[in-house]
Amino acid sequence: MAISSAVQGVSTAKRQRFLRSTVVLHAAAAVTGLVMVLYLLAHMYGNYKVFSGQVAFDGYSHYLRTMGEPLLPRTGALWIIRVVLLASVLIHMYAVIALWRRMRKATAGKGGRRYQSRKNPRGVQRTYSSFTMRWGGIIIFLFVIYHILHLTVNAIAPGGASESPYERVVNGFSIWWVVATYVIAMLALGFHLRHGFWSALASLGANTSPARRRLFNQTATVLAVVITVGFLIPPVAILFRGVGS
Amino acid sequence: MIITLRIWRQQNRSDAGAMVTYRIEDVAPEMSFLEMLDVLNEQLTLSGDDPVAFDSDCREGICGMCSLVIDGIAHGPEALTAVCQLHMRHFDDGAVIDVEPWRADPFPIVKDLIVDRSALDRIIQAGGYITAPTGTAPDAHATLVPKDAADRAFDAAVCIGCGACIAACPNGSAMLFTGAKATHLGSLPQGQPERNSRALAMINQHDAEGFGGCTEIGECTAVCPVGIPLNMISQLNSDVLSALAPGRTRRPQTG
Numbered sequence: 001m002a003i004s005s006a007v008q009g010v011s012t013a014k015r016q017r018f019l020r021s022t023v024v025l026h027a028a029a030a031v032t033g034l035v036m037v038l039y040l041l042a043h044m045y046g047n048y049k050v051f052s053g054q055v056a057f058d059g060y061s062h063y064l065r066t067m068g069e070p071l072l073p074r075t076g077a078l079w080i081i082r083v084v085l086l087a088s089v090l091i092h093m094y095a096v097i098a099l100w101r102r103m104r105k106a107t108a109g110k111g112g113r114r115y116q117s118r119k120n121p122r123g124v125q126r127t128y129s130s131f132t133m134r135w136g137g138i139i140i141f142l143f144v145i146y147h148i149l150h151l152t153v154n155a156i157a158p159g160g161a162s163e164s165p166y167e168r169v170v171n172g173f174s175i176w177w178v179v180a181t182y183v184i185a186m187l188a189l190g191f192h193l194r195h196g197f198w199s200a201l202a203s204l205g206a207n208t209s210p211a212r213r214r215l216f217n218q219t220a221t222v223l224a225v226v227i228t229v230g231f232l233i234p235p236v237a238i239l240f241r242g243v244g245s
Numbered sequence: 246m247i248i249t250l251r252i253w254r255q256q257n258r259s260d261a262g263a264m265v266t267y268r269i270e271d272v273a274p275e276m277s278f279l280e281m282l283d284v285l286n287e288q289l290t291l292s293g294d295d296p297v298a299f300d301s302d303c304r305e306g307i308c309g310m311c312s313l314v315i316d317g318i319a320h321g322p323e324a325l326t327a328v329c330q331l332h333m334r335h336f337d338d339g340a341v342i343d344v345e346p347w348r349a350d351p352f353p354i355v356k357d358l359i360v361d362r363s364a365l366d367r368i369i370q371a372g373g374y375i376t377a378p379t380g381t382a383p384d385a386h387a388t389l390v391p392k393d394a395a396d397r398a399f400d401a402a403v404c405i406g407c408g409a410c411i412a413a414c415p416n417g418s419a420m421l422f423t424g425a426k427a428t429h430l431g432s433l434p435q436g437q438p439e440r441n442s443r444a445l446a447m448i449n450q451h452d453a454e455g456f457g458g459c460t461e462i463g464e465c466t467a468v469c470p471v472g473i474p475l476n477m478i479s480q481l482n483s484d485v486l487s488a489l490a491p492g493r494t495r496r497p498q499t500g
Contacts, residue, residue, distance in 0.1 A: 022458030106417025106457035117317035117343035124467040205483025
């Protein structure tokens with residue numbers, strides 16, 4: 001008994017060590033990132049209800065609170081989505097911060113800038129999106145807080161507060177600097193997804209050949225463009241085409 | 246050719262170190278980069294100075310000893326080329342060239358351009374083997390190896406363990422090296438019994454040495470003198486993740 005419990009203790013400690021390995025941390029960041037991508041696609045689709053007018057948009061907003069009834073209570077499904085998303089964000093941030101610390105330790109805190117020579121500061125082939133991942137993540141994090149305060153809890157209301165989600169959207173995006181902040185955030189998101197989507201698939205072991213590497217990189221570029229442009233069309237249309245006014 | 250070199254000089258591990266400029270007048274275009282450093286060292290020796298310490302052995306691109314970061318790129322500007330096979334004809338007459346050692350926390354500097362790469366040996370020790378009965382050599386056809394598996398294993402086995410992947414990695418990760426070693430044995434029938442425990446033991450040692458994680462940027466494969474492909478990292482990821490599935494493996498009890 002004493003021996004078996006000692007062995008048990010060792011393997012539990014080892015298991016924890018494997019679960020904190022760089023591979024598992026990256027897998028966690030990858031899975032949670034892909035969950036958030038799925039949410040983004042659904043969110044982007046919902047935004048286009050703004051072109052169908054106030055009744056359709058507010059009706060969609062109401063539906064999001066009642067979907068799943070009567071199996072789930074009111075806003076039950078929405079809260080499940082919110083909890084999954086919040087858990088994804090927290091796990092994603094925990095993993096990438098732990099990996100960032102390992103990078104700092106392995107490179108004396110300098111990353112790709114640890115050589116005296118300044119002749120090839122961007123290395124041989126690395127993409128712009130690959131070396132702005134961490135800053136992009138910070139911009140997106142700050143944007144999400146701002147976005148929730150603006151359109152979800154309505155704590156800040158540039159252009160005027162309203163009970164109607166449709167009016168909140170139209171009031172906000174009629175102001176140029178609100179649209180400008182969203183443009184900056186969506187560009188950061190696009191660059192983050194350009195490298196992040198490919199990197200997530202590779203971290204999960206899906207990159208099995210040079211042809212796959214090319215395919216995943218092309219898919220990531222398409223996804224990044226679709227999400228960036230797809231999210232920017234409604235606010236830009238409200239600002240310049242007067243949708244809803 | 247006249248070449249100006251800015252070389253990292255560092256007396257020992259605790260010395261701060263600095264870039265020092267040298268000028269060489271009689272460089273022939275057909276010299277390799279290391280032969281040019283030999284010429285510099287003869288000059289320094291004759292003038293009573295301490296010659297520049299750098300690693301080299303076979304000088305034909307197969308041993309993996311040479312390890313110089315030239316103008317910020319591991320193994321210099323030519324693709325699929327180790328420094329010993331890099332010739333001076335690829336540089337302009339009058340060029341100023343920066344020469345630095347591999348830089349990563351698990352690679353402490355021994356002197357000047359020489360770093361201690363024992364961390365890579367310890368990753369191999371952790372899982373770079375198969376368990377097989379010794380004795381007389383087995384018949385060549387005793388274990389059948391599919392052609393695809395043999396090719397894949399060979400593509401991984403060409404890794405010379407120089408460490409350029411780590412030197413080039415913005416994260417200081419050794420995943421391309423570790424991935425090549427895990428893919429080499431993991432692709433062959435003889436390597437299957439220990440495939441799961443090997444993946445876990447090697448990633449464990451990789452992390453314990455203080456290497457960073459892989460963010461799939463691809464600088465490693467771009468500087469690799471033998472062209473180890475990036476997908477070998479993905480194979481290691483896949484092996485580690487599937488080994489962690491419940492009931493998949495007895496975890497190694499040592500290491």
